[in-house]
Every structure is written in C-alpha cells, then in structure tokens.
Amino acid sequence: MNKTSRIFVWTVLLVMLSFVSFGSTQAATKEFKDVSKNHPNYEAIQYLQDQGFIGGYPDDTFRPQEQISRKHVAKLLDQALKLPQATTAVTYYDVPKNHPYYSSIMKLTAAGIFSGGMDGYFNPEAPITRIQMAKVLDIAFDLYMTKQNSFYDVYIEHWGYTHANALKASGVSSGYPDGEFKPNEPVTRAHYAQFLYASIKVKEARPATDKVTKGKAWDLVNRRTFELEKTMRDARMYQWGYSDITSTLRMSATKAFVDGNLKGYYNPKCEDCYVNVLPFINNEPLVRFEFTQPDSNTLNVNTVEFQNGYSVGGFVAYQFKKQDNKWKMNSLQYTKVGTKNFQLTINEAKKVLEAEFITYGHKNIVAKYVTTTQQIELDPVTDAKYTFDQYTFNLDSDYGRFKVKFNSSDGFTSFVN
Structure with a gap:
C-alpha cells in the first residue's frame, strides 16, 4: 500500500469513528420535544433512553401521556432484564411466531413474569393497568413486600394486594395523595418509564450476596x-x-x-x-x-x-x-404473650407508633413520651399474674394531637379520650 492509499484509509477510518462518537453522544443527550427538563419523569425517561431501551418517535417526541401497551412493556422488561431465550413456548392465539414482539413475550412468559388470559390470548395491543404493571414489576425485580394495607383501594381480598404493597414498600410507587393506588387505571408511557426506572434502581442498590437479607x-x-x-x-x-x-x-x-x-x-x-x-x-x-x-x-x-x-x-x-x-x-x-412477654422499650414503642400512624395517612408525625404506669394481666396458660409497663404518648401530626397508651407486653395501642 502506497503513502497516498494509507492516508486515504486513515482518513476514512477517522471519519467513521467521528460518526460513531457523534451518534453515541446524540443518543445520550437527545432531548424529546415533549419532555422538558422540568417534567416530573424527565430523569427516568432520559435514563431509559441512555440505556438504549427507548428511542421515542421519528418526530423526536416521546408522547408521555399516551397509554403503554402490553407488548411494549414486555419489550422494555426484556431489555432491562436481559432474559435468556425461552426454551419452551406458550401458544397465544394473537402472538404468532412472526409477531415483532414474539421473542420478548415468550421470554417473560417463560420467566413467569407475564401471562395471558384464560382464553389463550395475550392481548399485546391492550393497555396495561396499574395493578397489572405492579404484578410484572414485583415478579421481575423480586421486590420486597415489607408493608401491609398500603392503599385504600387495594384491599386484602384483591388479587394484586401483595404486588401493590411490594411497590409501595420498595419505593417504586407511592400511589396517589388520597391514599389510593387506582389499580384499574391504564399506565402512561411516562409513568411506566418512572416505575421501570425505580425498579431498576432498587435492584442495583441491593447488596451482591446470595444470603437472604x-x-x-x-x-x-x-x-x-x-x-x-x-x-x-x-x-x-x-x-x-x-x-x-x-x-x-x-x-x-x-x-x-x-x-x-x-x-x-x-x-x-x-x-x-x-x-x-x-x-x-x-x-x-x-x-x-x-x-x-x-x-x-x-x-x-x-x-x-x-x-x-x-x-x-x-x-x-x-x-x-x-x-x-x-x-x-x-x-x-x-x-x-404471658409472663414471658415482649418488654418493649419506650424507644421501640415510639418507633412503632410513628410507623403505624404513617400508614394511617398522617404526616410529620412525632411521638412524645409522657409517662409510664404499671398494669397487671394473667398468663393465658398458667393464670399467673404478671406486671408490665404501659406507656402514654402524645402524637402530633398534620391531623392534630392524639393521646395513646401502648402496652410494652404485647404492643397493644389504645386511644385516650
């Protein structure tokens, strides 16, 4: 190769590299026309774009208020989880092998994250509801259900009770200000971006260990x-x-x-x-x-x-x-509980009371210890008498002041008129 040829080859390589670099920079910094920097879900949307999970529309819009379909949820989860190829396939009447989202839907079905209806249809074009979204994210990211009764409208008989509580406990979704989750509402593209982003961050923050935490x-x-x-x-x-x-x-x-x-x-x-x-x-x-x-x-x-x-x-x-x-x-x-009982301390009682009242919807709750009195109970097995401390607290919150008594023996709380 002569000198002129070498110069030409290096020139072509440099130009190609500059396009690669430019493309990568553009992908990382592209702004959607309809998602400004003060949009509440801007950070989540930009993160998913930087990861290559979303690209928006050809007109440089993201369309955050549009409903997201089940097929798109499957595609995004597949990209985020990097699931292995499914070794067995489930037959959905409306997801043939030539369906553009067939692979993602099969992977998530094999992993037990997604499922179709009893009629054998997956309904890929249908919007996903908030409670369906809670289920797939809970299973996909192994969220921890460390809270109960988080939402007024996802009662204990609701099929999605564990999933909604897991989202609340993990910080993925706090629900609405009125204490509801609104399980049957369809999820928008912006909200799903936020939920998926939060779930990814929960997983990243966990310690890398095989031991149970x-x-x-x-x-x-x-x-x-x-x-x-x-x-x-x-x-x-x-x-x-x-x-x-x-x-x-x-x-x-x-x-x-x-x-x-x-x-x-x-x-x-x-x-x-x-x-x-x-x-x-x-x-x-x-x-x-x-x-x-x-x-x-x-x-x-x-x-x-x-x-x-x-x-x-x-x-x-x-x-x-x-x-x-x-x-x-x-x-x-x-x-x-009996002669052997919890013997909860004042500080433990304070922690429990504040956490309990937060679940009732109170904000800025502060429990202030007032006094201790001695109470007597009978052991349920032996009938032996035993004494325990009963604490009185004043609880101040945005709803006002409440006076409560707390049994150190069994954690029972009662209001004082």
Missing part, C-alpha cells in the same frame, strides 16, 4: 402468610374441604407443612371469613426481627405479632425451605 426475610413472612391465608379464607367462603385446597397451598408451603400443622389453622366453617388465622405482621419487624440461614435452602425467622383485636399477641417462629428455586413456608410456631 432482612428485606427478603420480611417479604417471605408477609407474602407467604398472605398467600396461605387467602387460599384458606376463600375456601371458607365456599365451604370447601381441606383436601380441595392442598395443591394450591403447596405453591406457598412445603408438603410437610401442608399435610401437617397447617391443617390445624383451617376451619371450613365461615364464622368470620375475613378474620386472619395466621399471624399478621405489620410494623413488628422494625423492633423485633431475627433471622438465620443455616444453609442455602433453610431460613429461620423469629419475630412477634402485636395484639390487634383478633390476636392476643405472641412470639412467632417461622421456617422456610427453598424448593424448586422458591422459598416456601415449612413450619410455624406461635407462643402467646
């Missing part, structure tokens, strides 16, 4: 208990026998537990179908929560349940076993 342990205590409870509650409504629900129960609990001690919690009579028979854990792990992982497939958790009108309060010991790559409840032991 407190968040995951707390999630299992809430989620598996709820799943078992709901199955038994639904069965009581229809007065089904225990054998009718064992296969469903085994999705959340081991065969040994389903065939053993769990039977004792099931009463087919619908005396009060909505009463919890398993421990209901809410803010208790903020002050009393221990967990150990003796091996990769076993998790032991010790916490408490406060007296709540249905439960008298007690110590709770769970064991979870990992089977088929899923944590399942393997045992549950409950010991009622």
Whole structure:
C-alpha cells in the first residue's frame, strides 16, 4: 500500500469513528420535544433512553401521556432484564411466531413474569393497568413486600394486594395523595418509564450476596402468610374441604407443612371469613426481627405479632425451605404473650407508633413520651399474674394531637379520650 492509499484509509477510518462518537453522544443527550427538563419523569425517561431501551418517535417526541401497551412493556422488561431465550413456548392465539414482539413475550412468559388470559390470548395491543404493571414489576425485580394495607383501594381480598404493597414498600410507587393506588387505571408511557426506572434502581442498590437479607426475610413472612391465608379464607367462603385446597397451598408451603400443622389453622366453617388465622405482621419487624440461614435452602425467622383485636399477641417462629428455586413456608410456631412477654422499650414503642400512624395517612408525625404506669394481666396458660409497663404518648401530626397508651407486653395501642 502506497503513502497516498494509507492516508486515504486513515482518513476514512477517522471519519467513521467521528460518526460513531457523534451518534453515541446524540443518543445520550437527545432531548424529546415533549419532555422538558422540568417534567416530573424527565430523569427516568432520559435514563431509559441512555440505556438504549427507548428511542421515542421519528418526530423526536416521546408522547408521555399516551397509554403503554402490553407488548411494549414486555419489550422494555426484556431489555432491562436481559432474559435468556425461552426454551419452551406458550401458544397465544394473537402472538404468532412472526409477531415483532414474539421473542420478548415468550421470554417473560417463560420467566413467569407475564401471562395471558384464560382464553389463550395475550392481548399485546391492550393497555396495561396499574395493578397489572405492579404484578410484572414485583415478579421481575423480586421486590420486597415489607408493608401491609398500603392503599385504600387495594384491599386484602384483591388479587394484586401483595404486588401493590411490594411497590409501595420498595419505593417504586407511592400511589396517589388520597391514599389510593387506582389499580384499574391504564399506565402512561411516562409513568411506566418512572416505575421501570425505580425498579431498576432498587435492584442495583441491593447488596451482591446470595444470603437472604432482612428485606427478603420480611417479604417471605408477609407474602407467604398472605398467600396461605387467602387460599384458606376463600375456601371458607365456599365451604370447601381441606383436601380441595392442598395443591394450591403447596405453591406457598412445603408438603410437610401442608399435610401437617397447617391443617390445624383451617376451619371450613365461615364464622368470620375475613378474620386472619395466621399471624399478621405489620410494623413488628422494625423492633423485633431475627433471622438465620443455616444453609442455602433453610431460613429461620423469629419475630412477634402485636395484639390487634383478633390476636392476643405472641412470639412467632417461622421456617422456610427453598424448593424448586422458591422459598416456601415449612413450619410455624406461635407462643402467646404471658409472663414471658415482649418488654418493649419506650424507644421501640415510639418507633412503632410513628410507623403505624404513617400508614394511617398522617404526616410529620412525632411521638412524645409522657409517662409510664404499671398494669397487671394473667398468663393465658398458667393464670399467673404478671406486671408490665404501659406507656402514654402524645402524637402530633398534620391531623392534630392524639393521646395513646401502648402496652410494652404485647404492643397493644389504645386511644385516650
């Protein structure tokens, strides 16, 4: 190659490199005409664009207020999760192999993140609702359900209860100012960008470890208990026998537990179908929560349940076993409060009260300790008398001042007139 030829080749290479660099810079700094820098979802939209997940429309718009379809949600999740190719395919009547989103939809279906309807259709063009979005993000990013009763309109009987609570607990969605989640509203492109961005950041912030963290342990205590409870509650409504629900129960609990001690919690009579028979854990792990992982497939958790009108309060010991790559409840032991009780401190009571009132919608809540008095109760088993401290607090919030009493023995809270 002569000198002139070498100069020509290097000139061409430099020009090509300059175009590559320019293109990369443009992709990272491109602004959408309809998403200004003061748009509430600007950061999320720009992040997804920088990652190459979204590109907008040819006219340089993003169209943030348009509804996002199920096929586009599948595509974005596929890009974010980098899922492996599906080895088995599910037949959707409306997603043939030549469908442009076939691969993404199959990957997410194989991973158990997405599913179609009972009629065999996926409905790729349909908008995704907020509760459907909560489900796919909860499963896709393994969000932790460390809160209960987060939204007024996603009640405990709602199929998406765990998913909405997981989004709230993980900081992915705080819902609306009125305390509602509005589960049936369609999701806009801007809002989905925000939800996906927040989910990605939650995953990135987690410690890189194979060990179970407190968040995951707390999630299992809430989620598996709820799943078992709901199955038994639904069965009581229809007065089904225990054998009718064992296969469903085994999705959340081991065969040994389903065939053993769990039977004792099931009463087919619908005396009060909505009463919890398993421990209901809410803010208790903020002050009393221990967990150990003796091996990769076993998790032991010790916490408490406060007296709540249905439960008298007690110590709770769970064991979870990992089977088929899923944590399942393997045992549950409950010991009622008595001469052995929680002995919660003033600071623990303060933490619980503030967290509890936040769940009621209070803001700027501050619990101020007032005084301590001695109370006497009887042990439910031995009838032995025991004394415990009862704390009085003033709680100030944007709703005014409230005076409450808090039992150190069982966490029971009562208002003072």
